[in-house]
Amino acid sequence: MLLKEKLSALIPQEREALKEIKALADKKVDEVKCGQVIGGMRGCKVLVCDTSYLDPYEGIRFRGYTIPEVQKLLPKPGENDEPYPLGLWWLLLTGEIPTKEEVLSLEEEFKKYAYLPQYVIDVLRAMPADSHPMAMFSTAIVAMERESQFRKRYDEGMTKAEMWEPMLEDSIRLLARLPLIAAYIYRRKYKEDVHIPADPNEDWGGNFAHMMGVENPEYKNLMRLYLILHSDHESGNVSAHTGHLVASALSDVYYAISAAMDGLAGPLHGLANQECLKWILNLMDHFGGRTPTKEEIEKYAWDTLNSGRVIPGYGHAVLRKTDPRYTAQREFALKYLPDDPIFKTVSNIYEVVPEVLKQHGKAKNPWPNVDAHSGVLQYYYGVREFDFYTVLFGVSRALGITAQIIWDRALGYPIERPKSVTRQMFKELAENAE
Ligand code: CMX
Numbered sequence: 344m345l346l347k348e349k350l351s352a353l354i355p356q357e358r359e360a361l362k363e364i365k366a367l368a369d370k371k372v373d374e375v376k377c378g379q380v381i382g383g384m385r386g387c388k389v390l391v392c393d394t395s396y397l398d399p400y401e402g403i404r405f406r407g408y409t410i411p412e413v414q415k416l417l418p419k420p421g422e423n424d425e426p427y428p429l430g431l432w433w434l435l436l437t438g439e440i441p442t443k444e445e446v447l448s449l450e451e452e453f454k455k456y457a458y459l460p461q462y463v464i465d466v467l468r469a470m471p472a473d474s475h476p477m478a479m480f481s482t483a484i485v486a487m488e489r490e491s492q493f494r495k496r497y498d499e500g501m502t503k504a505e506m507w508e509p510m511l512e513d514s515i516r517l518l519a520r521l522p523l524i525a526a527y528i529y530r531r532k533y534k535e536d537v538h539i540p541a542d543p544n545e546d547w548g549g550n551f552a553h554m555m556g557v558e559n560p561e562y563k564n565l566m567r568l569y570l571i572l573h574s575d576h577e578s579g580n581v582s583a584h585t586g587h588l589v590a591s592a593l594s595d596v597y598y599a600i601s602a603a604m605d606g607l608a609g610p611l612h613g614l615a616n617q618e619c620l621k622w623i624l625n626l627m628d629h630f631g632g633r634t635p636t637k638e639e640i641e642k643y644a645w646d647t648l649n650s651g652r653v654i655p656g657y658g659h660a661v662l663r664k665t666d667p668r669y670t671a672q673r674e675f676a677l678k679y680l681p682d683d684p685i686f687k688t689v690s691n692i693y694e695v696v697p698e699v700l701k702q703h704g705k706a707k708n709p710w711p712n713v714d715a716h717s718g719v720l721q722y723y724y725g726v727r728e729f730d731f732y733t734v735l736f737g738v739s740r741a742l743g744i745t746a747q748i749i750w751d752r753a754l755g756y757p758i759e760r761p762k763s764v765t766r767q768m769f770k771e772l773a774e775n776a777e
Pocket residue numbers: 385580610611612613614615648652653654655656657658659660661705706707708712713714
């Protein structure tokens with residue numbers, strides 16, 4: 344496999360590079376304030392992640408490349424298409440923009456495992472029909488743990504240096520199936536349990552759109568873009584950090600990604616995309632289904648805040664500017680659905696809500712994040728079941744987390760185990776500090 348060859352060549356040199364950092368073990372690299380610990384470790388530099396970096400003012404860079412650069416440089420199925428999401432996975436893993444041949448080799452490798460075993464279908468069907476799609480998604484993933492090559496090799500006594508190899512194999516097998524699992528959940532829950540087989544001629548991203556049942560080339564492109572945009576956001580966000588933490592105990596990819604999905608399912612994280620479209624449609628409903636005026640949006644936003652709720656899709660723990668993932672989706676909308684009334688509402692919200700949040704004075708970042716825009720695009724192409732939206736996010740996020748934890752094993756990072764103290768001890772520490 345071309346990707347494995349590439350990684351085999353890269354890993355020894357990256358292990359050497361890590362030794363230089365290990366030699367600096369006693370150097371102080373950060374100062375942690377009491378408020379940071381009590382405030383959810385915000386801003387503490389305690390993780391190392393090479394796949395992407397999130398600048399508060401510029402937004403995400405995948406291995407140094409901005410979103411527009413990735414859109415331009417990664418190979419595409421057709422001239423006017425969005426890039427292959429698996430090209431992004433290659434980039435996250437290797438740091439290099441792949442050739443089209445390299446991406447197609449990965450597509451072929453994925454196709455070997457792109458089938459849904461009957462036992463996974465049975466597990467999904469055994470769950471009550473009102474189970475949340477994210478609970479179903481996470482369950483299906485952990486159910487496949489029995490197939491883990493990592494666990495098998497661990498039981499056979501593999502060395503630490505070998506661990507990245509089965510991690511890579513498990514990741515390919517899992518990622519290959521995620522769109523099938525997601526589409527199965529979607530069609531079982533919302534499309535009368537009628538399923539659409541994979542199309543062997545489609546790429547991983549296009550196939551997902553096909554199996555969802557939206558046969559529109561624009562939607563296939565949207566899906567590719569979506570899968571790229573949501574993939575990786577450093578390693579401190581809840582889903583990526585969970586994946587890293589679980590994998591640090593040498594739990595395999597199935598456990599790590601299932602757990603990561605459980606974190607993604609929270610309304611302050613990935614579930615915000617479902618909450619956001621709900622908020623927008625409720626807003627429009629409130630005004631008789633029409634596009635509300637900016638004054639009306641302002642009042643509605645204040646009502647939300649005054650009732651003690653957050654405005655979903657706005658704010659971020661790290662970002663301090665409009666999320667470039669929002670901008671990329673806005674550009675897609677301007678190209679394909681400029682006159683859509685919900686998109687117009689989304690645009691008007693963008694003009695109003697940041698000012699409202701600034702006046703409200705609480706949110707450190709009044710600007711929109713990725714979730715403020717994703718729902719309207721899905722809705723436009725007919726995927727209108729909001730509680731499914733986080734599953735779409737999950738399929739994409741698994742690209743980033745698997746890339747991160749393959750490298751965790753390649754570099755032999757240890758089990759994560761920070762220290763906790765009692766609240767009383769912590770108070771005394773803070774009182775006695777400078
Ligand atoms: N609406 C109302 N209040 C908000 C807000 C928003 N959109 N964003 C932040 N605040 C509030 C916080 O709730 C917090 O209030 P308290 O002091 O009463 O606890 C205060 O402003 C300070 O928060 P912060 O430091 O600016 O933000 P955090 O780093 O704590 O939290 C986030 C970040 C994203 C959870 C928060 O902005 C939020 O809840 N946003 C809405 C939900 C959302 O869009 N989440 C998706 C994020 C992207 C993703 O992970 O998918």
